[in-house]
Amino acid sequence: MNYAQLLDEVKQEVTHFFQLHENDGFTYHNLSHTERVVTNAGLLARHYQLDDKDFFIVTTAAWFHDTGYYVNGATDHELRGTEIAAAFLQGKGVDETIIHAVSNCIMATCLPQTPKNLLEQIVCDADLFHLGTDEFPEQNKKMRKEAEWRMQRKISKHEWRQSTIRLFQAHHFQTDYGKSLLTGKKTENLQRLKDKEAGEIEESATSVTTAQPVPKAVNVPKPQGEPKKAKVERPERGIETMFRISSQNHQRLSDMADNKANIMITTTSIILSVLLSVLLRKLEDNQNLIIPTLLLLVVCVVTMVCSILATRPAIPPGIFTQKEIDEKKVNLLFFGNFYRMSYDEYNKGMQEMMNDRDFLYGSLTRDVYSQGVVLGRKYRLLRAGYNVFMYGIVVSVLAFMIAAIFF
Structure with missing residues (x-):
């Protein structure tokens, strides 16, 4: 059976299904959500190196798992999704054991989730993947809007x-x-929800307290110089966007620097080849050109050295210690700090970093700073090389003209 071709047909069928039943009320359970679940299922399936048949099962289940919403609503939508999937697959002559496995994967997504094997576990995790990502706040709003539409109330x-x-x-x-x-x-997403809920309850309690009438005889002075309560929450999405854009900009600047250095290395190499293969042979007959030639030779060598130093990589030791992890001083996002460590040691460090927001953002900050330091060194060397080449070429040409005219 050609599973790849059959998956394309599944994709076309489900895409056409959503387009045919398009409804603006489904702000969450729509084609976009289904495509994200398919992508997540593929990520998990590739990690576990599933064979073609199992990959087809989890991907097909991901495509069909929410189609039941568009047939008689949310109640028992998983069951209706299995019926829609089974009808399509039977029409394609798919083996009943595969259809049964697809149906089981879809039914496993019923809350509370009850998967019985790896394939069902993959589809379950793919369906609620967003709970553990930065996409959760946005997807949660869409889900609430859809729920209000279905329930016809605020x-x-x-x-x-x-x-x-x-x-x-x-x-x-x-x-x-x-x-x-x-x-x-x-x-982290759960804690943020709890913090918001606790903050709302505290705010409600405060508003009730302040709403009580204050007797006129009581003089309640306003505290002087009391600092305003700082907002605890930070714009997480904005911070992550800032880090991503900064890293991308640094990478582009690094690529530009490497290209400039390569241009200079190529140019000076050509000039040196001509000097060594042609001009040096004729210096015995044209001794007046010795000084200009040597001057041009030195200029090209110095320029090439600066360009090579600008592109030459620096390799750190590649080892970090538990003390550096505890003190949050190591940047685990740069390969030079861990390439000699075992996977278990690196994974342990990464887990600690991902569970500590300050450690995570500190590592991102350190990574951006380190990129900036490397870029600064590259551009300083490049500037020195370009200055030497520019002024050296001018002086060398003048030297050749003087030697040719006066000597």
């Missing part, structure tokens, strides 16, 4: 937040890879 932030917290507490990622990859961010 859902308060407090009510929705409480139900989401219960979902987080009842949910567990099923695969070992999903746990290691997503649990840290999921814990």
Whole structure:
């Protein structure tokens, strides 16, 4: 069976299904969500190196798992999704054992999730992958909007937040890879929900207290110089965007520097080849050109050395210690700090970093700073090389003219 071709047909079928049943009320359970689940399922399946048949099963289940929403609503939508998938696969002559496996994967996504094997675990984790990513706040808003549309009533932030917290507490990622990859961010997302809920309750209690009438005889002076309460939350998405853009800009600048150095190395190499192969042979007959030739030779060599130094990589020791992890002083995002460490040691350090926001952002800051230091060195050497070449060429040409005219 050609599973790749059959998967293309599955994709076309489900895409056409969503387009045919398009409804603006489904702000979350729509084609975009399905495509994300398919992508996540593929990521997990490739990690576990599934064969073609198993890869087809989890991917097909991911494509069909939410189609039941568009047939009689959310209740028992998984069951209707299995019926839609089975009807399509039977029409394609797919073996019943595969159809049964696809149906089981879809049914395993029922809350609470109850997967019985690796394939079902992969589909479950792919379906709720966003709980452990930075996409959660945005997807959560879409889910609340869709729920309000289905229930035909407004859902308060407090009510929705409480139900989401219960979902987080009842949910567990099923695969070992999903746990290691997503649990840290999921814990952070849950804590943020709890902090918002606690802040809202405190604010409500404060507003009730301040609403009580104050007797006229009581003089409540306003505290002087009391600092305003700092906002605890930071713009996480903005911070991550800043780090991503900074790293991308540094990478582009580094590529530009390397290109400039390569241009200069190539240019000086050509000049040196001509000097050594042609001009030096004729110096015995043209002794007046010895000084200009040597001057040009020195200029080219110095320029080439500066350009090579600008592109020459510096390799750190590649080892970090547990003390550096505890003190949050090591940057685990740069290969030079860990390439001689074992995977277990590196994974342990990464897990500690991902579970500590200050450590994570500190590493990102250190990484951006280190890139800036390397860039500064590159551009200083490049500037020196270009200056030597520019002024040296001018002086060398003048020297050749003087030697040719007066000597």
